[in-house]
Amino acid sequence: MTKKSVLFVASEGLPFIKTGGLADVIGSLPKELARQGLDVRVVMPLYLKMAINNHNDFDYVSSYDVRAGDIQSMANVYSQVVDGVTFYFIEHRDFFERDELYGYDDDAMRFGFFQHATCRLLEALNFFPNVIHTHDWHTAAIPFLCRTFYSYREEFRAIKQVFTIHNLAFQGIFHEHYLWAALGMDHGYYRDGVARFHDDCISFMKLGVLYADKVTTVSETYAKEILTEEFGENMQHVLELRRHDLVGIVNGIDYDTWNSKTDQYLVKNYDLSTIADKKANKLALQAQFGLPQDENVILIGIVSRLTWQKGFYLMTEVLSHLLQAHVQFVILGNGESDIENAFHHFKSAYPEKFAFYRGYNEPLAHQIYAASDLFLMPSMFEPCGISQLISMHYGTLPLVRETGGLVDTVTPYNIENKSGTGFSFGGRDAYSMKQVYDLALQTYYDRPEDWQAMIQQAMERDFSWTASAEKYIWLYREISG
Template sequence: MTKKTVLFVASEGLPFIKTGGLADVIGSLPKELVHQGLDVRVVLPLYLKMAINNHDDFDYMASFDVRAGDIQTMANVYSQVVDGVTFYFIEHRQYFEREELYGYDDDAMRFGFFQHATCRLLEALNFFPDVIHSHDWHAAAIPFLCRTFYSYRDEFRSIKHVFTIHNLAFQGIFNERYLWSALGMDHGYYRDGTARFYDDCISFMKLGILYADKVTTVSETYAQEILTEEFGENMQHVLELRRHDLLGIVNGIDYDTWNSKNDHYLVKNYDLASISDKKANKLALQAQFGLPQDENVILVGIVSRLTWQKGFYLMTEVLSHLLQAHVQFVILGNGEEDIENAFHHFKSAYPEKFAFYRGYNEPLAHQIYAASDLFLMPSMFEPCGISQLISMHYGTLPLVRETGGLRDTVRPYHMESKEGTGFSFGGKDAFSMKQVYDLALETYYERPDDWQKLVEQAMNLDVSWTASANRYIHLYQEITQ
């Protein structure tokens, strides 16, 4: 049987560039699909950080014109093979070699160019995949462009499309003039409602939802949540049109990167058979932050963006209470100023219980996952979440709010049956979080056998990409038959 060819198109991806969980998916899912026998390639913009750190390792592939609307320029393309996956990098210094990846006034033009350059790349390489798998709003218009702007070629018309929503809160909403300027498409697609979103605006994401063969998101619960007014971000009525083509496939983690048995960032490696060695990492992290070294105190870890979405206003409301117990917190992250300020306050007020590192530090993230006993994720909404998967794999029990992928992946502790892989709460208030936090601490200190059983169940859980990759393969086969 001919090997299926799949092209991933995304705005970021490991091992080259990352701002969020999308990059983890792009860095690990294609690798697993290649392992399972597919020909998978990835297209990314070539950002400033990549130009500085990686450009010398890239191979030049092609240069070509990109002409659509007000975009009249050239693109250069480079490539590199990593773990069997061919990555293509679209170079345009004016658009992409900037300090940040997103948040510029010309983002519509930047990612309009990126999507057109991706299509031109297929022509330049004479590579037309069976499936284009586009991710989030930055690549969402590709199914639309293939079936309109590039429909003069049979090869474009025959490509099947999967569009994945990683976070519906970011939809690529721009003034309607960008339908022509950034995408090169006739204003009629605005007048007939196809591209229109709000008054005088278009949405790149809406085009992906309407024109892809299948629309996926990153957990089964989130796929249902986004059909509701509460989680739908004003896109629920559009998604309702595609309800029968919408499905959730939960993310996994890359066991090559996240594995306590061989993680080179850890002071001492361990697995379930040597779980007592986990405490060496706790003692080292305590020493690093100047906390009292105590292997028996419960250590609560957080690695996150510090935003409303992640639920940290709930935490700050009751943090004074949470810190009255025999407990230590280590937090890694940055985000909204009010949350950061609150954490700086508690760091000063409770120096022997509360440590806060503002920013992101990859080695430290690994150390927190390994050193902690409890990992806190009180998200208001969470399409999938990866941190809870990593923490369970490292024998650190997650405490999560029951939403999206957190609900799908963490089984709450049941005191009678001893089942579970963590702790969860359903409310949206600080009191609900405090109650389950108190239960977690009670279990840790008063029912250590139960705690150990939860750790064993969490570490035995398969949170790799294998099962989810199989579901994607089935989906690709279904739409290309």
């Protein structure tokens, strides 16, 4: 029997390039689907960092013209097989070999080219998968293009389409001019409202929502939240039209990468049966940052982009209070200057309690997950979140705000029966966060047996991609037979 084939199309993915959680998904989910018997392939742009670091490992595949609207260009395609998954990389030096992945004035043209080049690649390979699975706005027009621009071929019309929203805040909104210039489509799709979004604009994401067979988000709660005005980012009315085809499937984590028992970056590996060895990582991290080495003080970790979305303005409002207790903070991240400046201030004011590393450092991220007792994640909204999954898997209890995937994955502490895998608060204010923070510290210091029981419950949870991949396979079968 022929394997079911799925083509992932995404703007980034591990192990090649990453700016956010999308890359983790692309690095993990296809691998798990391949393990479960699917023919899985991935298409990505070939960015500057990849051209420098990886190009010599790639195999040449094909070159062909891409012509649509104002795009008259050549695509070169390379490939590499990783963990049973074939990755294709579309090369266009002017568009993709830049310092950053996104945020340029010509992003509509860059990702218009990428989407057309992906469709042309299928023709060049004579490979037409059962399902194309697109991700976020950078690839959202592909379901639309397959049913319009490329509909002259039955093979394109027959492909089933799944579109995943990882973060609704970014929708690929551009001036209506780009409907023709970047996608090569008639202005009639703007006039009749299909592509139109706001005054004089189109939305790539709207095209994905309307033309995919199924629309998914990365947690069940986020799938409900985005139908509301609070979280809908002005797309809620469009999403409401697809309510019955909107599915939430929570992300997993890659146990090959995130496993306290085998993690190469840890001073001492451990699992639930050797949980006492976790403290060696705590002492090592304290020494690394010049904090007093004390295995009994509660160590609070953060690995995050430092933005409003991630809830760090709530934290800075009450940080003076939070630091009055017997605590230590270790923070890894960068982002908005006001938050960074606040953290630099507290680093100077509380050198024995507060450590801040500006930027990103992969080994240090692993060490913080392993060394911390409590992991702080007060997000204002969080489609899924991966950090809380990693922290629980490492025996570090998360403290989260009740939104999106954080609701679906963290079971709040119940003092009556000692159940729970973390702590959570529901308000959007700093006082709500402070209350549950105080509860967490009280539990750590006064009810250590409850804390240990929660660590056991957290580490026994299965956050691997296996269960989530099975849900995607079911979804693919539902639409393609």
